[in-house]
Amino acid sequence: xxxxxxxxxxxxxxxxxxxxxxxxxxxxxxxxxxxxxxxxxxxxxxxxxxxxxxxxxxxxxxxxxxxxxxxxxxxxxxxxxxxxxxxxxxxxxxxxxxxxxxxxxxxxxxxxxxxxxxxxxxxxxxxxxxxxxxxxxxxxxxxxxxxxxxxxxxxxxxxxxxxxxxxxxxxxxxxxxxxxxxxxxxxxxxxxxxxxxxxxxxxxxxxxxxxxxxxxxxxxxxxxxxxxxxxxxxxxxxxxxxxxxxxxxxxxxxxxxxxxxxxxxxxxxxxxxxxxxxxxxxxxxxxxxxxxxxxxxxxxxxxxxxxxxxxxxxxxxxxxxxxxxxxxxxxxxxxxxxxxxxxxxxxxxxxxxxxxxxxxxxxxxxxxxxxxxxxxxxxxxxxxxxxxxxxxxxxxxxxxx
Amino acid sequence: xxxxxxxxxxxxxxxxxxxxxxxxxxxxxxxxxxxxxxxxxxxxxxxxxxxxxxxxxxxxxxxxxxxxxxxxxxxxxxxxxxxxxxxxxxxxxxxxxxxxxxxxxxxxxxxxxxxxxxxxxxxxxxxxxxxxxxxxxxxxxxxxxxxxxxxxxxxxxxxxxxxxxxxxxxxxxxxxxxxxxxxxxxxxxxxxxxxxxxxxxxxxxxxxxxxxxxxxxxxxxxxxxxxxxxxxxxxxxxxxxxxxxxxxxxxxxxxxxxxxxxxxx
Numbered sequence: 001x002x003x004x005x006x007x008x009x010x011x012x013x014x015x016x017x018x019x020x021x022x023x024x025x026x027x028x029x030x031x032x033x034x035x036x037x038x039x040x041x042x043x044x045x046x047x048x049x050x051x052x053x054x055x056x057x058x059x060x061x062x063x064x065x066x067x068x069x070x071x072x073x074x075x076x077x078x079x080x081x082x083x084x085x086x087x088x089x090x091x092x093x094x095x096x097x098x099x100x101x102x103x104x105x106x107x108x109x110x111x112x113x114x115x116x117x118x119x120x121x122x123x124x125x126x127x128x129x130x131x132x133x134x135x136x137x138x139x140x141x142x143x144x145x146x147x148x149x150x151x152x153x154x155x156x157x158x159x160x161x162x163x164x165x166x167x168x169x170x171x172x173x174x175x176x177x178x179x180x181x182x183x184x185x186x187x188x189x190x191x192x193x194x195x196x197x198x199x200x201x202x203x204x205x206x207x208x209x210x211x212x213x214x215x216x217x218x219x220x221x222x223x224x225x226x227x228x229x230x231x232x233x234x235x236x237x238x239x240x241x242x243x244x245x246x247x248x249x250x251x252x253x254x255x256x257x258x259x260x261x262x263x264x265x266x267x268x269x270x271x272x273x274x275x276x277x278x279x280x281x282x283x284x285x286x287x288x289x290x291x292x293x294x295x296x297x298x299x300x301x302x303x304x305x306x307x308x309x310x311x312x313x314x315x316x317x318x319x320x321x322x323x324x325x326x327x328x329x330x331x332x333x334x335x336x337x338x339x340x341x342x343x344x345x346x347x348x349x350x351x352x353x354x355x356x357x358x359x360x361x362x363x364x365x366x367x368x369x370x371x372x373x374x375x376x377x378x379x380x381x382x383x384x385x386x387x388x389x390x391x392x393x394x395x396x397x398x399x400x401x
Numbered sequence: 402x403x404x405x406x407x408x409x410x411x412x413x414x415x416x417x418x419x420x421x422x423x424x425x426x427x428x429x430x431x432x433x434x435x436x437x438x439x440x441x442x443x444x445x446x447x448x449x450x451x452x453x454x455x456x457x458x459x460x461x462x463x464x465x466x467x468x469x470x471x472x473x474x475x476x477x478x479x480x481x482x483x484x485x486x487x488x489x490x491x492x493x494x495x496x497x498x499x500x501x502x503x504x505x506x507x508x509x510x511x512x513x514x515x516x517x518x519x520x521x522x523x524x525x526x527x528x529x530x531x532x533x534x535x536x537x538x539x540x541x542x543x544x545x546x547x548x549x550x551x552x553x554x555x556x557x558x559x560x561x562x563x564x565x566x567x568x569x570x571x572x573x574x575x576x577x578x579x580x581x582x583x584x585x586x587x588x589x590x591x592x593x594x595x596x597x598x599x600x601x602x603x604x605x606x607x608x609x610x611x612x613x614x615x616x617x618x619x620x621x622x623x624x625x626x627x628x629x630x631x632x633x634x635x636x637x638x639x640x641x642x643x644x645x646x647x648x649x650x651x652x653x654x655x656x657x658x659x660x661x662x663x664x665x666x
């Protein structure tokens with residue numbers, strides 16, 4: 001039923017995570033197999049685990065005119081937006097198309113709930129928010145996109161997707177639809193999630209947090225390491241940036257199984273994968289690299305490994321990069337899309353850091369250490385609570401030119 | 402700017418004043434409606450889930466079930482977009498309260514129910530829906546932005562789409578910053594083609610700029626509209642109940658949307 005879509009140009013992209021600020025920091029860390037994880041020094045109460053924390057967020061206040069949006073999440077967003085010349089690329093797109101013709105579509109899981117947590121820790125004697133926290137827009141899940149719309153002076157469609165850990169993958173799908181229907185000429189997509197008490201103690205309550213650095217697809221894996229990240233991409237029609245890498249397709253599907261456990265046969269994940277391949281007009285054998293969701297939780301990795309083993313030939317390479325960055329939740333989709341795009345740009349298949357003794361469900365597709373080889377087509381998997389699945393397909397410009 | 406044209410095949414509604422879309426129609430004709438019970442029945446959820454489900458889920462599933470039943474469509478086949486300005490406010494209040502005092506005591510169930518896509522998750526699980534589901538927000542423009550997203554999805558993939566927009570009432574200190582006095586939920590089934598159940602044709606035009614006074618002319622009491630960020634949908638629902646007309650919504654913070662509703666022969 002699905003027809004292939006016209007590819008879009010990814011004319012600019014960037015990420016900031018525990019690996020550092022910008023694309024080069026990510027490439028270098030992956031090339032040298034250096035993790036960004038460290039013992040948890042974030043939570044107020046001691047919670048023994050490892051986190052992927054971005055250095056220097058505390059020392060990077062927002063520009064004064066934007067101070068009403070102050071909070072860790074928007075700080076990280078602004079820090080990320082100022083890498084790799086991305087801000088200039090957004091300004092150029094706004095000049096080229098007009099402020100109302102650029103969509104702003106952001107994925108996040110918890111947005112700036114860290115600020116709401118802080119307000120609750122510092123309630124006034126009468127039980128109300130302290131004066132400096134009486135800033136309603138930062139206590140709403142739309143805080144991130146609202147902040148960026150004001151900071152970037154964009155006036156087109158502006159939407160927050162909040163489907164837990166698939167959020168910032170699904171924004172690519174919304175963007176493609178809006179561009180195809182002629183609502184806009186370009187879309188700024190991305191996502192940001194920051195460390196906060198809600199997710200650290202929430203995942204801890206679900207017994208999904210590992211005490212040690214996460215070990216995706218390892219036989220001895222014991223849960224996730226939570227990280228934070230900001231990532232962005234600018235999507236335009238191919239004619240506007242013929243040499244840029246391409247978004248070839250995307251797939252979205254629902255497990256219809258359980259709120260916090262994946263479908264045992266990976267049904268939703270497979271539907272999203274098939275959907276992405278159909279929209280991209282690709283056969284599985286044409287896929288060179290897959291950045292897996294690979295959270296290092298027991299169930300996710302088992303189900304995803306089985307899906308890769310049954311759907312792809314051994315020539316397709318696959319790995320999780322959660323061992324580098326931790327699971328950045330609502331920002332995982334865009335962060336791993338950036339890693340997939342880097343693999344295309346540099347011919348670098350990232351090794352599955354932290355996996356030393358492979359789970360028996362893992363097939364020959366797994367890249368346990370870095371591999372230098374041409375990557376024409378890369379996929380990125382993202383799965384979220386509520387059984388929400390997304391898969392993105394990217395490619396080199398030459399392939400579809 | 403191109404217009405989007407979609408057909409409305411079903412509508413659902415729940416508020417402190419109105420138990421469904423028929424009650425709105427009655428109210429607009431001057432009938433005195435008896436207020437619904439506080440807890441939405443949400444009969445599509447299995448009984449055990451219904452007992453345990455948080456308020457945000459009951460509200461969203463109730464209106465979604467109403468709209469899909471009216472449309473005559475199979476819920477399992479419909480991609481869905483769930484919009485909410487604030488998600489589940491009682492759960493957010495609970496989490497922030499516990500985190501401020503005894504974080505290690507956080508309830509795992511309340512945590513997984515706190516995700517913005519919890520209603521979408523429960524809906525797809527209850528109906529066996531494997532189609533794409535989305536959960537979105539845009540502050541006070543959440544209904545308009547959700548309508549734009551759902552209409553885009555219906556037209557881009559040429560298939561009917563379920564749109565749900567709901568917000569719970571505020572709870573605890575959070576109420577001061579969310580300005581959400583009462584629960585409100587509504588749902589529409591949007592189709593790229595007219596069908597046997599079509600209520601009307603919607604033509605959506607994006608119009609740059611802010612339109613803060615958009616709801617001034619509606620037949621619906623202004624205090625109903627002001628009681629919830631999701632209740633900005635009421636003027637459009639009133640048009641649907643009355644048959645035709647036009648209204649304006651915010652589709653984003655600085656982007657208005659003209660909505661024309663036309664009768665279908």
